[in-house]
Amino acid sequence: MKEYIRELFSGYVRIKVIGSYTELFINRCIEYKIPIWDIARLDHETIILSLYISDVRRIRPHLKRTRCKVRIHERKGFPFILKRVIYSRGFLTGAISCLLLLFILSNMVWSITVNGATPEVEHKLKQAAVEIGVTKGKFIFQLPSNQELQRQITEKMEEITWVGVKRSGTTYHFEVVQKQLPEKQPALSPRHIVAKKKAIVTKMYVEEGQAQVEENAYVKPGQLLISGFIGKEDKSELVPAKGEVFGRTWYISNVSVPLTSTFLTNTGERKTSYSIGLRHFHIPIWGFLKPEFSEFETVKHKTNLRFLKWDLPLTFQTKKMLGTEEVTRTYSKSEALEAARSVARKDIEDKTSDKAEIKKEKILHHEEENGKVNVKIHFEVIEQIGKDIPIIQGD
Amino acid sequence: MAKWKHNLKTWLTRRLELPADAVMDLPRITMVGQLHIYIENHQGVLKFSNEEVRLLLKQGQLLIKGKDFMLKTILPEEILLEGKIEHVSYLERPEN
Numbered sequence: 001m002k003e004y005i006r007e008l009f010s011g012y013v014r015i016k017v018i019g020s021y022t023e024l025f026i027n028r029c030i031e032y033k034i035p036i037w038d039i040a041r042l043d044h045e046t047i048i049l050s051l052y053i054s055d056v057r058r059i060r061p062h063l064k065r066t067r068c069k070v071r072i073h074e075r076k077g078f079p080f081i082l083k084r085v086i087y088s089r090g091f092l093t094g095a096i097s098c099l100l101l102l103f104i105l106s107n108m109v110w111s112i113t114v115n116g117a118t119p120e121v122e123h124k125l126k127q128a129a130v131e132i133g134v135t136k137g138k139f140i141f142q143l144p145s146n147q148e149l150q151r152q153i154t155e156k157m158e159e160i161t162w163v164g165v166k167r168s169g170t171t172y173h174f175e176v177v178q179k180q181l182p183e184k185q186p187a188l189s190p191r192h193i194v195a196k197k198k199a200i201v202t203k204m205y206v207e208e209g210q211a212q213v214e215e216n217a218y219v220k221p222g223q224l225l226i227s228g229f230i231g232k233e234d235k236s237e238l239v240p241a242k243g244e245v246f247g248r249t250w251y252i253s254n255v256s257v258p259l260t261s262t263f264l265t266n267t268g269e270r271k272t273s274y275s276i277g278l279r280h281f282h283i284p285i286w287g288f289l290k291p292e293f294s295e296f297e298t299v300k301h302k303t304n305l306r307f308l309k310w311d312l313p314l315t316f317q318t319k320k321m322l323g324t325e326e327v328t329r330t331y332s333k334s335e336a337l338e339a340a341r342s343v344a345r346k347d348i349e350d351k352t353s354d355k356a357e358i359k360k361e362k363i364l365h366h367e368e369e370n371g372k373v374n375v376k377i378h379f380e381v382i383e384q385i386g387k388d389i390p391i392i393q394g395d
Numbered sequence: 396m397a398k399w400k401h402n403l404k405t406w407l408t409r410r411l412e413l414p415a416d417a418v419m420d421l422p423r424i425t426m427v428g429q430l431h432i433y434i435e436n437h438q439g440v441l442k443f444s445n446e447e448v449r450l451l452l453k454q455g456q457l458l459i460k461g462k463d464f465m466l467k468t469i470l471p472e473e474i475l476l477e478g479k480i481e482h483v484s485y486l487e488r489p490e491n
Contacts (some may be wrong), residue, residue, distance in 0.1 A: 023441060023443050026440050026443065026466075029469075030439070030469055030470065031471070032469050033471070035470075036469060037466070037467060037468050038466070039443070039466035040445070040464070040465045041443060041444045041445050041464070049466075085421065304480045
């Protein structure tokens, strides 16, 4: 049995030995310890016998000595089976397509995990990821880079302060920091509410504390609006003043708008080419032609191709050529004024709080100078004017 | 001298009950029906064909006759022959 297994694994040949002194050949084989077996006589001059492949070379001198010739009759055992299998076309195509499949699958997104988000946000995040294109089965090299993904998702999701995108192998990890919704304010310390800028009070809403000014009163910065002292003089109590005070305030903003300006815009024409690169050498695989448009900016994105857990030295490069155009914009005077207004409005909105409302705006003055229009605009705004200051009690 | 040695060996095997094949370099032949014949202590193959195998022994030769012979295993001192064995005989070397 053992012998049989060895025969199979190391492989053996059936050979025909032809000569007048075949018995002598057998004896010499025994003498030199070359294992032979299953010897049978075919005819007067020919015997057939089995021999390990590794011994085929060793019988040569004995053949010469005994003047025998040899013919290989059959090859048996694993080494030969293996050879036959490997060189058969079916096996070869199978093996190649298996490797190819593995290679393709190694470059796909297989799972997406989200960390640190509530189920609701997680669901939304996954949807946002799908919109961008991060889904199971997508090719990794088709997706934008991690930083780009991070930026896009953060932009899309309002609930998220920050999202970290990490890719390990075929898995995308999203590390989420959720925005903290404003919690109930903790117990406040006693305080007053004072005006932060000069204004005319238009509306007051006192939740706690004592109002110190009336509507339509003119207040200066620092003037007490809602006092934290309540009750009568001798029985006064300290509370954190709470309330909203709206007042009319005034702003003047100076804006200058150039009448003509030139800038680059994208024409919307775009062309994408793909190439596979090995170090600095790139082989284009799609999009060989130069774009028809003459001016363009290129955005390149490279991704390493992977095989199982290894990064291959091959890179997949996506090159986007965006057609650009130099545009000259010329404003007429009225257009320039309108542009100036919108710039100024934006400016005021940035300066004031969310609840502010622009009541009136008026162009005080405008002049043309060196191809620019300088505009001075007066704004009347209704906004919150209260500011908290803590009451520091003396001893 | 040789004769004297031979006599001593014969005497020893008889007296001490030592196996004769070991002491005297005699072939040990085992047969399984007519199928197999297993010969130890041979000295080489003199003739091998489908009907006849002749082996060299220390003294004389062994002649095996039959049909469809095949040497299953052949080692320096052992032979396993397969086929249909009909006849086994010793050919003694003429005394000189």
